[in-house]
Amino acid sequence: MAATLRDVAQRARVSTSTVSRVLNNISTNIPISDETRQRVLQAAHEVGYKPNMAARQLARQQSFDLICVIVPHASPSVLTHPFYMSVVQGIARTCQQQGYAVTLYFADTNTPDSQTRERDYGRILDIPANGIILTTTFRDEQYVPRLLADNIPFVHIGHLSGDSPPATHFVDVDNFLGGRLATEHLLQKGHQDIATITGDLTMPAGQDRLEGYQAAMQQAGLPVHPGWIVPGTFDPDSGYAGMQQLLALSPRPTAVFAASDAMAIGAMQAIQEAGLTIPTDIALVGFDDLPQAAHTTPPLTTVQQPTARLGEIAAELLLAQVTAVPAPPHIILQPHLIIRDST
Amino acid sequence: MAATLRDVAQRARVSTSTVSRVLNNISTNIPISDETRQRVLQAAHEVGYKPNMAARQLARQQSFDLICVIVPHASPSVLTHPFYMSVVQGIARTCQQQGYAVTLYFADTNTPDSQTRERDYGRILDIPANGIILTTTFRDEQYVPRLLADNIPFVHIGHLSGDSPPATHFVDVDNFLGGRLATEHLLQKGHQDIATITGDLTMPAGQDRLEGYQAAMQQAGLPVHPGWIVPGTFDPDSGYAGMQQLLALSPRPTAVFAASDAMAIGAMQAIQEAGLTIPTDIALVGFDDLPQAAHTTPPLTTVQQPTARLGEIAAELLLAQVTAVPAPPHIILQPHLIIRDST
DNA sequence: TATCATATAGCAATCGCTTGCAGTGTAGCG
């Protein structure tokens, strides 16, 4: 229903060529009289002309390659965003280098009813993208089969839970290893009574980090007091609450592994409010290496995820798929420990 | 040079229609023999076929509307990102609601030579966007005149320095007011010896916040000791360094207004390392209300910018422009003070 | 007055893909 060049041309009583030339300002060296120009501009404005980008691209022989990144549009948990920003930046850098533009689609994760999902999925398909990157913590089991069926290239950052023979291309970090590294570091510091505040256990990342913790404890031959595993949600508030719960315990654990920096920061607050000091009274390890982790008091020991690299690799895998270049179906990145003063 | 449908068709010895139908899988209910399907798939793979999205969009009569957001690709200052993330989210929400997709272009701000700029500008124009949003702290005086000349709809978040009769559409927050609010709050708390760590003074935001501080001091009839204005860069390290500089002063200021939360956090570190406490020894106000500001010890009093709103309004102004709907050329948003425990 | 340069504007082909409709071959049915 949108007005086309022809509509404008008819209204201005000129040809479409003329309209095109006017609207593109001074594209060629063909001169156009001021009077005609005004008439065209006027007409274009009157019919509310908006160029059809697809047609323009086609005619101009410009290529136009887009990668669509699906990110969660979660209003509350703002603190988790540096992760996405960094991943997106990694994706964008790689894509831009190869001449692809990147579009972000914020999918509604707050109301995960199937209707909303359906709407989001439709809108995503309306985006003329060559490929799609699904970001982590996206419980999109609903999307995956359809993308597969629709034959649309995509890769997933983070992998699906029960996806043992992985049908999809993905890149992920080894969260299990991360949890183990954090715990082993605490063990090396001589701690035995090590508690953990877990992430969202419905997500593989949360689950895997917990299992890493458990594996390290078990390997050290140490028992895990049942009260030492307190569930969190990755958010600072849950870290705060979880820590208060741990502080009430007796004997009190001497060290805590928080499955996210956000929770670690919340935990710090709780510890300091209780008049205890870090790391003397309680040692603390986080996970993520958020930018602010280096600027807490004391600076936080944490497990660093190569977030930008995650994005870069996701983009590389996807572009390989899009251009039919052989590439491994999935890659798992190793996190590593950043030792600061909280342990 | 890319392979087209016709190339595939010739290779597979079928018509383009058949190829199209195969590649779109099961689009219509027209059946295709398995043998043909295989042959087509094979051929497509061999010539490395990649669909031309523009042509597809055009033929399918799908509209395809894009808004391009230019954001700085600054490797070092990761801490400033929550701002952009929030702004982008505001933009995306609004755009998506109106059926526009959003693409991010990370422009290189690290090497601001004109060659890089030129390359970036060209690439941006290659993106088939209906309009462009330039984010703040972008010193893009180079872009603006060209966008104007090329007749491309755009709005700027934050305004250009010497742009008194504003030629461009923009949305901004009142940084001057923000600086004044912060300082006045400190004055109300009874402080007289108030120092400030400024932002990057080459940016309007940095300059305006400083002027707000100065205005408040002057209005209170208080002198500003020359050493009390220490220059920073918005980054935490500069806050740390700036604070050390202030701590060495005697008499020492009793309150500090840091022109960004990031710097405030750096300053906190310096204060606590010096064995002083906040707010008893030194009161501290930040600017931005980063997510982590609520989780520092003590929680940081700060000036909140309506970042998401900034993005929303930028998008609204742009879409109005794109669709030729009348709208004000620019809007200025009011920041407000969030009082926590650091004052 | 004839010729020619110049300024404007239009014609029509083209970009690569989709899709309604028509065409062909084969099998099944009476």
Place this chain on the structure above:
DNA sequence: CGCTACACTGCAAGCGATTGCTATATGATA
């Protein structure tokens, strides 16, 4: 054996904008 039905495949007309080339005024010049 003739005819209908079905399974496939191809033809060709668009989709909306761009642009090289041609056509028409208009005035200047010889």
